Amino acid sequence: MKVVDLVIIGGGPAGITAATEAARMGASVALIDENENLGGKVFGPTGSVIKGSASDKIEKNLRRQILKDFDRVKNKISLYLNTEVWDIVDQRLVLLYSKSGSAQQVNRIKGDKLIISVGAFEKAIPFPGWTLPGVFSVGGLNTLVKKGILPGKRFLLAGSGLKREFCPGNVFCLPEAVPCSLYWQII
Amino acid sequence: MDSENKFEIEVNGKIILAHSGQTIAEALLANGLRGLRMTRKQSPRGVYCGMGICYECRMIVNGIPNVRTCMTLATPGCKITTQDDSGIMLEK
Numbered sequence: 672m673k674v675v676d677l678v679i680i681g682g683g684p685a686g687i688t689a690a691t692e693a694a695r696m697g698a699s700v701a702l703i704d705e706n707e708n709l710g711g712k713v714f715g716p717t718g719s720v721i722k723g724s725a726s727d728k729i730e731k732n733l734r735r736q737i738l739k740d741f742d743r744v745k746n747k748i749s750l751y752l753n754t755e756v757w758d759i760v761d762q763r764l765v766l767l768y769s770k771s772g773s774a775q776q777v778n779r780i781k782g783d784k785l786i787i788s789v790g791a792f793e794k795a796i797p798f799p800g801w802t803l804p805g806v807f808s809v810g811g812l813n814t815l816v817k818k819g820i821l822p823g824k825r826f827l828l829a830g831s832g833l834k835r836e837f838c839p840g841n842v843f844c845l846p847e848a849v850p851c852s853l854y855w856q857i858i
Numbered sequence: 859m860d861s862e863n864k865f866e867i868e869v870n871g872k873i874i875l876a877h878s879g880q881t882i883a884e885a886l887l888a889n890g891l892r893g894l895r896m897t898r899k900q901s902p903r904g905v906y907c908g909m910g911i912c913y914e915c916r917m918i919v920n921g922i923p924n925v926r927t928c929m930t931l932a933t934p935g936c937k938i939t940t941q942d943d944s945g946i947m948l949e950k
Contacts, residue, residue, distance in 0.1 A: 705910070705929070707931075792907060792909065792911055802901065802903060804892035804893040804894065804902050804903060804905075806904075806906065807905065807906060808906055808908070811905060811907045811909065812908070815905075815908060818884055820880075822887040822905075
């Protein structure tokens with residue numbers, strides 16, 4: 672069993688930053704992520720939706736900076752990629768499942784402190800037909816589009832949180848509960 | 859995407875092309891395949907969350923049932939089949 676000061680579950684922007692800061696301050700850190708690479712869904716392998724857009728530039732700069740800072744203290748951080756957490760015992764003992772043979776074969780890590788930075792997901796609101804193939808959560812659609820996959824030709828986007836520019840397909844309808852007058856103030 | 863990194867995968871006996879770095883779900887959607895699974899009541903399910911939490915995109919991958927295809931990278935020659943809720947392969 673490995674013992675560290677801090678165990679961080681989830682290697683997206685939050686987890687990477689937390690690991691960097693803790694390592695800078697001298698803590699021993701274990702950073703765990705289920706994917707092959709750090710970055711999570713925000714800093715995924717292919718980056719932003721619209722190449723060259725303002726959001727693309729912001730995301731790329733942020734990613735570069737965060738990873739640069741991380742690289743400086745990387746030798747102080749035990750990194751477990753391709754690794755899933757399947758239980759946490761007594762808020763301290765983290766049980767791991769390694770999905771690939773090449774990953775470090777540690778199956779238990781004890782941490783003095785624990786940070787869970789596994790990201791967010793949408794509040795799924797059921798409606799008739801929501802289970803049909805072709806209905807996606809916005810995060811799911813975003814992940815696909817970031818990988819260059821458009822799973823359809825015409826889209827109905829429900830909700831205003833997603834700006835039109837995030838979907839390069841043909842959006843034929845964008846229903847929104849917030850009144851129009853407020854909508855433009857919000858975005 | 860780089861066309862040199864294309865390879866074949868088998869879906870219910872049919873060959874489709876996938877790119878390296880694509881998950882199985884992404885490869886299927888890129889080929890227009892949306893219905894990935896059948897429930898006990900014979901209702902189709904597809905990718906919903908795309909990040910491994912909804913478990914709707916489960917398929918049989920190389921003989922292993924209940925694999926989340928949105929979290930599993932496609933590999934050259936991998937065999938994927940549709941399953942029902944209990945993980946049993948469905949008759950085509």
